[in-house]
Amino acid sequence: MSKVKDGDLDKLGLLFERYKKPLFGFFYGMNKDAALCEDLVQNVFLRILKYRYLFRGDGDFKTWIFHIARNVNHDHFRKIKWKWKDDLDLWKDRLSNHENRDTEFRQEEEMQMLSMALERLPEDKREILLLSKYQDKKYREIGDILGCTEGAVKVKVFRALQELKEVYKKLEKQF
Amino acid sequence: MEQKYIQRLIDLYNTGQESEADRQELEQLIESGIVSLQDIKAFDAVDQQLMEMKTPEPSKNLDARFYEMLSQEKRKREPTFLKIFFSWREVGPKLALASVALVLGLIAGYFLHSSTPPDHQVESLSRQVADLREMMILSWLEKGSTTERLKAVNLTQEMTNASVKVTNALIQTLNEDENVNVRLAALDALKPYVSDSLVREALVRAIGKQQSPLVQISLAELMVALQEKSAVKEFEKIIESGRAPAEVKKKISESIQVLI
Numbered sequence: 001m002s003k004v005k006d007g008d009l010d011k012l013g014l015l016f017e018r019y020k021k022p023l024f025g026f027f028y029g030m031n032k033d034a035a036l037c038e039d040l041v042q043n044v045f046l047r048i049l050k051y052r053y054l055f056r057g058d059g060d061f062k063t064w065i066f067h068i069a070r071n072v073n074h075d076h077f078r079k080i081k082w083k084w085k086d087d088l089d090l091w092k093d094r095l096s097n098h099e100n101r102d103t104e105f106r107q108e109e110e111m112q113m114l115s116m117a118l119e120r121l122p123e124d125k126r127e128i129l130l131l132s133k134y135q136d137k138k139y140r141e142i143g144d145i146l147g148c149t150e151g152a153v154k155v156k157v158f159r160a161l162q163e164l165k166e167v168y169k170k171l172e173k174q175f
Numbered sequence: 176m177e178q179k180y181i182q183r184l185i186d187l188y189n190t191g192q193e194s195e196a197d198r199q200e201l202e203q204l205i206e207s208g209i210v211s212l213q214d215i216k217a218f219d220a221v222d223q224q225l226m227e228m229k230t231p232e233p234s235k236n237l238d239a240r241f242y243e244m245l246s247q248e249k250r251k252r253e254p255t256f257l258k259i260f261f262s263w264r265e266v267g268p269k270l271a272l273a274s275v276a277l278v279l280g281l282i283a284g285y286f287l288h289s290s291t292p293p294d295h296q297v298e299s300l301s302r303q304v305a306d307l308r309e310m311m312i313l314s315w316l317e318k319g320s321t322t323e324r325l326k327a328v329n330l331t332q333e334m335t336n337a338s339v340k341v342t343n344a345l346i347q348t349l350n351e352d353e354n355v356n357v358r359l360a361a362l363d364a365l366k367p368y369v370s371d372s373l374v375r376e377a378l379v380r381a382i383g384k385q386q387s388p389l390v391q392i393s394l395a396e397l398m399v400a401l402q403e404k405s406a407v408k409e410f411e412k413i414i415e416s417g418r419a420p421a422e423v424k425k426k427i428s429e430s431i432q433v434l435i
Binding site for chain 1: 205207212215218222224228229231233234238240244248
């Protein structure tokens with residue numbers, strides 16, 4: 001990133017290749033709209049280009065890029081006054097696509113159920129679990145992104161996992 | 176706090192028998208770092224699933240848009256001729272080029288004052304300059320940065336008649352360059368040479384090697400313009416592979432309809 005900051009823009013291509021998938025995964029976990037996620041990934045790199053002079057180089061680049069990703073996501077949904085759909089019929093529709101599959105697809109169904117449970121979490125809890133996943137559970141770095149202590153991050157993860165487990169169990173009973 | 180007491184709290188939580196007060200106490204222990212999240216076995220299954228959860232891959236469209244944005248930004252930052260000439264990082268190669276030009280000038284001066292006919296001297300000088308330019312283009316295409324490779328491809332378009340070496344280098348760039356914009360520029364630069372059957376064959380073979388939707392569509396348009404029926408098989412392979420996005424498949428199908 002330091003080279004990009006110094007004007008070697010070709011190096012941004014390397015950063016793009018390295019981070020496009022984790023960023024896409026983070027956005028996909030947050031909103032489940034692949035086309036929108038591509039727009040948001042593009043916006044992240046647009047901001048990096050625009051504000052590259054602000055990169056201080058004293059911290060982890062991955063932390064910085066996820067900090068930007070989080071802002072891009074918040075800005076987007078604030079702009080369109082987006083409201084999360086919490087419609088049970090929607091879950092049933094999604095799951096019904098998988099109902100006829102045999103037991104060999106059981107694992108895939110569990111993943112589908114987990115994805116649904118994740119979608120039903122409040123945004124802040126969904127976000128902390130996705131950051132934990134894509135930041136490889138580096139809680140101090142996640143604290144830098146969120147502006148809180150490492151201990152506070154661990155408690156947030158604890159509460160989010162607890163709620164995820166509860167929602168998952170409820171979904172299991174429903175379907 | 177005793178280790179036994181802490182372990183009992185963790186066990187209560189893992190077996191789902193904890194009270195609200197136990198849970199709050201556990202949270203405090205986690206916050207202070209005394210208890211690790213990994214000790215909470217009740218989360219093992221869901222946490223592991225979360226880590227293994229796969230997400231779809233972004234499409235090639237994202238790559239195309241990003242590299243287009245990057246090349247636009249680079250074009251905006253393209254320095255002026257004077258800045259390039261006087262910048263210290265660039266001054267070495269420029270100085271070398273200027274020296275070569277000076278030597279060529281001296282040679283030209285020598286020949287102009289010698290007894291050989293003037294037409295022959297000018298022709299010889301032009302050939303040397305063309306050779307020098309060709310060498311520079313080939314070197315940039317092979318080892319240059321993205322900007323230099325783009326410049327090299329653009330320089331070939333200024334040539335009245337490029338040599339086989341240059342067309343081969345352009346074909347290689349079209350097939351192998353990592354940057355979509357450079358590949359697209361190479362395709363444009365090859366258009367004046369489509370009357371050469373070897374170039375046409377290479378373009379048909381290039382269809383199967385392209386992953387970028389933009390290049391695939393440009394090739395499809397060119398093949399239609401050339402009425403190159405031998406391209407149909409290559410296009411069919413792309414459709415059958417199932418890797419191409421829907422818009423590309425549609426465009427290729429239309430092109431096949433025109434060609435057959």
